[in-house]
Amino acid sequence: MNTAEPGAGSRIALPPLVAGAYRKRLGLISIVACFGGLLFGYDTGVINGALRPMAAELGLTALTEGVVTSSLVFAAAVGALFAGRISDAWGRRTTIIGLAVLFFAGTVFVVLAPGIGVLIAGRIMLGLAVGGASTVVPVFLAELAPYEIRGSITGRNEVAIVIGQLSAFVINAIIGNVFHAEAHSWRIMFAICAIPAICLFVGMLRMPESPRWLVEKGRHEQALAVLKTVRPADRAEAELEEVLEIAREEREEHQIGLKAVLTNKWLLRILFIGIGVAMAQQLTGINSIMYYGQIVLIESGFDESAALIANIAPGIVAVIGGFIALYMMDRVDRRKTFAIGLTLTTTSHLLIGFASMLLPVGNPARPFVILALVVLFVLSMQTFLNVAVWVWLAEAFPLHMRGLGIGVSVFFGWTTNGFLSLFFPSLIAAVGITGAFFIFAGVGAIALLFVITQVPETRGVTLEKLEVGVTTGAIFTVPATRKRRR
Numbered sequence: 001m002n003t004a005e006p007g008a009g010s011r012i013a014l015p016p017l018v019a020g021a022y023r024k025r026l027g028l029i030s031i032v033a034c035f036g037g038l039l040f041g042y043d044t045g046v047i048n049g050a051l052r053p054m055a056a057e058l059g060l061t062a063l064t065e066g067v068v069t070s071s072l073v074f075a076a077a078v079g080a081l082f083a084g085r086i087s088d089a090w091g092r093r094t095t096i097i098g099l100a101v102l103f104f105a106g107t108v109f110v111v112l113a114p115g116i117g118v119l120i121a122g123r124i125m126l127g128l129a130v131g132g133a134s135t136v137v138p139v140f141l142a143e144l145a146p147y148e149i150r151g152s153i154t155g156r157n158e159v160a161i162v163i164g165q166l167s168a169f170v171i172n173a174i175i176g177n178v179f180h181a182e183a184h185s186w187r188i189m190f191a192i193c194a195i196p197a198i199c200l201f202v203g204m205l206r207m208p209e210s211p212r213w214l215v216e217k218g219r220h221e222q223a224l225a226v227l228k229t230v231r232p233a234d235r236a237e238a239e240l241e242e243v244l245e246i247a248r249e250e251r252e253e254h255q256i257g258l259k260a261v262l263t264n265k266w267l268l269r270i271l272f273i274g275i276g277v278a279m280a281q282q283l284t285g286i287n288s289i290m291y292y293g294q295i296v297l298i299e300s301g302f303d304e305s306a307a308l309i310a311n312i313a314p315g316i317v318a319v320i321g322g323f324i325a326l327y328m329m330d331r332v333d334r335r336k337t338f339a340i341g342l343t344l345t346t347t348s349h350l351l352i353g354f355a356s357m358l359l360p361v362g363n364p365a366r367p368f369v370i371l372a373l374v375v376l377f378v379l380s381m382q383t384f385l386n387v388a389v390w391v392w393l394a395e396a397f398p399l400h401m402r403g404l405g406i407g408v409s410v411f412f413g414w415t416t417n418g419f420l421s422l423f424f425p426s427l428i429a430a431v432g433i434t435g436a437f438f439i440f441a442g443v444g445a446i447a448l449l450f451v452i453t454q455v456p457e458t459r460g461v462t463l464e465k466l467e468v469g470v471t472t473g474a475i476f477t478v479p480a481t482r483k484r485r486r
Helices: 022-033 035-045 047-058 062-090 092-111 116-144 147-178 185-191 194-204 211-216 220-230 233-252 257-263 265-283 286-300 304-310 312-329 334-358 366-395 399-454 463-472
Strands: none
Touching (some): 022 194, 035 147, 047 062, 062 092, 092 194, 211 233, 312 366, 334 366
16 A cells, blocks of 8 residues: 555656755754744643642642643644644744744743633643644745655654753753742743743744745745755756646646545545544653653652652653654655554553553562653654654645645644543553553554554655645555655
8 A cells, every 4th residue: 555656746857956055054944943843842841840839839639730731732732723724824934933922922921820720821822832833843844845855854843842842851850859849940940931932933034934835825936036045956946847837737627725625535535644643643642751751650659859850761762762763764664664663662551561560569670660661662652653753744745735634633633632631640540550551552553553554655755746646546556666766
C-alpha cells in the first residue's frame, strides 16, 4: 500500500538544490518560527511543576487541578481547528504574529490570576495559542522548505517543543527548590513564558509569508520574490511554475474547497488517516508523562523534591531524541519511523507495567527502575514518533485543504490529549501505574497495526507531487518497491 512515487505530478524538472546563502535565510526563518514551538512546549510542560504550589495557594481540589490542566489542552483543540482555516484566510505569517500576542496575553492572565476563574481564562488563552502554533508553524515551515530537506526543517518545530518542555522542567526544579516555601512560586514559573512570546512577535514581523499561500491568493510576484530568498534563482522560478501548474489543474477540475474534500474519496481518506495519526500519537500517553510526570514518579517511590529533579531526565532525553529524529527525517521513511516508534513505546509500556507489578512499593529499586523505563519510553517517542508525526501532518494534505486537514487532525489529537489529561490522575488512582501502562500498551498495538496498513509515505517528494498523488489516490496504490523519484 505504501508508495515512494505518489502520482504522475508535474512534468517540470526542478534544478538541483545547490549550496548558497539561502540556507542561512531558511535557518533564520526556522529559528524565529520555532519560538512558537518553544512556547508550545513551555506552556504545556510548566504545569508539571507548577501544579502543586498553585493548588496550595488557590486551594484547588483534585477535580479543579484536572480542570486547570486540561483547560489548556481542550482549548488547544479548538485553536488547532480554527487556526488552520484562519491561516488559509489571513496567511501563515500573520496568524503566527497573532498567536504571539495571544501567548503574551494568556501569560499575563495566569501570572496575575487572583483566583481559579481568571486562571482558567488565562489557561484557555494559552491553549488557543498552543493549538494554533501546533497547526500553523509546521505548515509554514513545510511550505517554505525545499522538498529535499523539508523533513529536517519542519521537524525543528518539534525539537523546539521539547526544548521548551525541558526548559520548563529545569526552571520548575530550580524555582521549586529555591522558593519552595513561597506559595506564589508557580507565578514566577509561568512569567518566564512572556520572553519567548515577545521574541516570536518581533521576529515574525521581519519574516516572509509562505510562497505557496501567496500563490493560492494569486500574488505570484510576491511568491517568486519570497522563493528567491530561500532558493537558488533558477530553482525558485521552476518551483513557482510547478505550484502554478498544480493550482491551475485543480481550478479547472474544481478540486478546491470543502466541497472537493467531501466529494473526493481520496481526500476524505487522507483526512481520516490524518486524524488517526494525530490520535495515535496522543494515545501513547506521552503527554500524561509530560504533564503529570512528577505524580508518576511520586507514585513510583520518589519523594516530592526528588521527583521534581528526576523529572528533568525525561526532558533531557526528549531533546536528545529530537535531534536524532532531525538527522533521520530526510534519510528514513516516515512509515518506518512510525512503526519502529510504536513498537518501542508499546514495549516500554509493558516493561513499566511489569516493573511496577513485580517491584512492590517500598523496594528501593522500584523508583529508579520505573524512572529508567519512563526515560526509555520518552526517548523512543521523541526519536521515532513525535517529530515524524508533525512533519507528516504538515506535508500530507493538498494545498487547498492543508489548513483544514491539519486543523481537523490536530483538533482530534488535542481532544484525545485533553481527555487523557483530565482523567489520567483518576486512572492512576483507580488502577495504579501497572494498569495504566498496560492499557497504553494495548492501545499502542492497535495504533501500530493502523500505521502499517493505512499510512502512506511522504518523504522525498515535492508537496505538489504529493498533492497529485493524494487527490488521484495514487499515493495509496503505488507499490512501495517502485523507485523513488522527485
